Amino acid sequence: MPVGKPKIEVDVAHRYDSLMVLDHIRFDVYENEFLCLLGPSGCGKTTMANLIAGLLKPRAGSVKLDGEPVNPQKHNISYVFQARSCLPWRTVKDNVKIALEIKGISGPVAEEKIANVLQIVGLKGFENYFPNQISGGMKQRVAIARAFCVESDLLILDEPFGSLDAQTRYVMQTEVLRICEKMKRTVIFITNNIEESVFLADRLIVFSSAPAKIIKEIEVKLPKPRNVTHPEFLSIRTSISKLTDISQDVAGGYR
Amino acid sequence: MSAQVEKIRFESFTKCFGDLLVLDNIDATVYENEFLCIVGPTGCGKTTLANLVCGLLPPTKGKVTVDGSEVDPRKHNIAFVFQEVAILPWRTVKDNIRLGLELKRFPPKEIEARVNEMIDLLGLRGFENSFPNQISGGMKQRVDIARAFCAETDLLFMDEPFCQNDEKTRFYMLNLLIQLWEKKKRTIIFVTHNIEEAVYLAERIIVFTQKPTKIREEIMVNLSRPRDVSAPEFVKIRERVTELIKWW
Numbered sequence: 320m321p322v323g324k325p326k327i328e329v330d331v332a333h334r335y336d337s338l339m340v341l342d343h344i345r346f347d348v349y350e351n352e353f354l355c356l357l358g359p360s361g362c363g364k365t366t367m368a369n370l371i372a373g374l375l376k377p378r379a380g381s382v383k384l385d386g387e388p389v390n391p392q393k394h395n396i397s398y399v400f401q402a403r404s405c406l407p408w409r410t411v412k413d414n415v416k417i418a419l420e421i422k423g424i425s426g427p428v429a430e431e432k433i434a435n436v437l438q439i440v441g442l443k444g445f446e447n448y449f450p451n452q453i454s455g456g457m458k459q460r461v462a463i464a465r466a467f468c469v470e471s472d473l474l475i476l477d478e479p480f481g482s483l484d485a486q487t488r489y490v491m492q493t494e495v496l497r498i499c500e501k502m503k504r505t506v507i508f509i510t511n512n513i514e515e516s517v518f519l520a521d522r523l524i525v526f527s528s529a530p531a532k533i534i535k536e537i538e539v540k541l542p543k544p545r546n547v548t549h550p551e552f553l554s555i556r557t558s559i560s561k562l563t564d565i566s567q568d569v570a571g572g573y574r
Numbered sequence: 575m576s577a578q579v580e581k582i583r584f585e586s587f588t589k590c591f592g593d594l595l596v597l598d599n600i601d602a603t604v605y606e607n608e609f610l611c612i613v614g615p616t617g618c619g620k621t622t623l624a625n626l627v628c629g630l631l632p633p634t635k636g637k638v639t640v641d642g643s644e645v646d647p648r649k650h651n652i653a654f655v656f657q658e659v660a661i662l663p664w665r666t667v668k669d670n671i672r673l674g675l676e677l678k679r680f681p682p683k684e685i686e687a688r689v690n691e692m693i694d695l696l697g698l699r700g701f702e703n704s705f706p707n708q709i710s711g712g713m714k715q716r717v718d719i720a721r722a723f724c725a726e727t728d729l730l731f732m733d734e735p736f737c738q739n740d741e742k743t744r745f746y747m748l749n750l751l752i753q754l755w756e757k758k759k760r761t762i763i764f765v766t767h768n769i770e771e772a773v774y775l776a777e778r779i780i781v782f783t784q785k786p787t788k789i790r791e792e793i794m795v796n797l798s799r800p801r802d803v804s805a806p807e808f809v810k811i812r813e814r815v816t817e818l819i820k821w822w
Contacts, residue, residue: 359740359742359743360739360740360743484616484734484737484767485737485766485767485768485769485771486615486616486767486819486821486822487616487822489822490822493822511740511741512740512741513741513742514741548809548812548813548816550804550809553803553804553809554804556804557803557804560741560742560745563742
């Protein structure tokens with residue numbers, strides 16, 4: 320387990336009217352840690368992301384960042400959503416710039432930050448392209464560049480590669496690890512893909528189907544970059560697969 | 575491998591969009607009752623192939639034959655399952671499953687018997703009269719598959735049907751598909767980006783190259799079922815296929 324003081328302390332429960340979504344969830348995130356939250360579709364992972372980002376107020380409990388209640392106005396939290404979030408009328412460069420504009424950063428400092436981050440995500444040369452001129456994987460990289468170009472206390476990635484094909488996913492996963500290596504960040508990465516979580520995480524938390532409960536916390540000690548067909552990798556994956564139930568949604572009606 | 579009766583043949587199958595050569599002289603045979611997977615790098619033209627096979631697009635050169643005669647949607651039975659579930663919201667589960675049989679003018683008694691069998695095989699008993707908006711996403715997917723399996727088909731073409739499912743659900747659906755195929759015996763072409771999925775399902779894998787797409791290699795998967803994704807022989811085949819298409 321990581322040592323020291325946690326960066327984020329999550330201790331929440333949440334319901335929408337009578338629908339219980341998160342049954343008492345408690346976990347910590349440490350500075351510069353890559354934490355994966357893994358759970359089946361519909362288990363409440365996005366609700367959790369919204370709670371952690373301070374976009375949604377928990378019905379019970381709290382989320383603390385550096386010991387204080389999380390506050391989007393005060394803390395720098397970057398969020399990459401599953402849905403593409405590029406503005407179609409802005410170029411790649413100007414899409415990344417939004418994050419800096421909002422923080423009031425402009426001029427040569429902003430230009431340098433943008434150039435640097437575009438270089439890191441592999442979009443150098445595409446600065447002046449519009450979103451409809453680049454591929455799905457590249458649009459996702461724009462969103463990631465935007466999230467990484469400001470210093471953030473926390474970066475939340477909510478199923479960022481959910482709509483990409485299996486192969487492009489491998490590219491993007493490797494990219495994200497490479498970027499994190501270069502720009503140290505505290506990351507919460509949300510996914511329903513077991514392989515993806517084992518590939519990325521320093522530590523991962525496995526959730527049950529709704530109402531979400533923590534089933535297990537697993538530290539993945541394999542060195543990065545990891546090999547998805549390495550026996551140890553496969554054995555971790557299999558052990559996680561055994562922990563999780565198939566979602567009610569699918570099993571429903573099957574006898 | 576199933577009995578080697580030639581069912582489907584691609585002969586010098588070629589497709590261009592303007593100057594862009596997508597499929598370049600594909601020659602391939604699919605055998606009767608075979609489970610064939612096609613994998614290839616992203617953007618290699620797998621979906622174009624699907625559109626050509628069903629006659630939505632004409633090939634630029636070459637042809638596809640079924641039992642020796644050129645493919646004709648009116649004569650041959652080709653069923654499709656796509657990534658997006660395609661069921662009619664105004665029809666019940668049962669009426670969605672029977673749709674293909676109705677169009678083929680099967681006798682009512684036979685329709686009834688076949689639909690009933692599918693409802694049992696896919697665990698939809700008790701939901702026959704539910705409408706699509708009353709059942710879960712996973713159940714809708716099973717209705718889609720039930721319809722595709724309901725009639726004897728010359729070819730069942732599946733284009734990434736499970737890529738939106740979470741991992742556990744995906745394997746559940748894959749197992750269900752294998753059970754159906756073993757029981758009902760169909761000729762299946764299953765297209766996927768997911769190499770592990772291809773090795774899990776296929777008797778034979780055809781690996782495509784980048785555009786302009788050719789056949790890079792054919793790989794036999796002689797592993798007993800159910801297959802174990804962490805078994806060394808499984809991993810060996812998976813790594814071999816990965817090596818062949820790796821562009822990342």
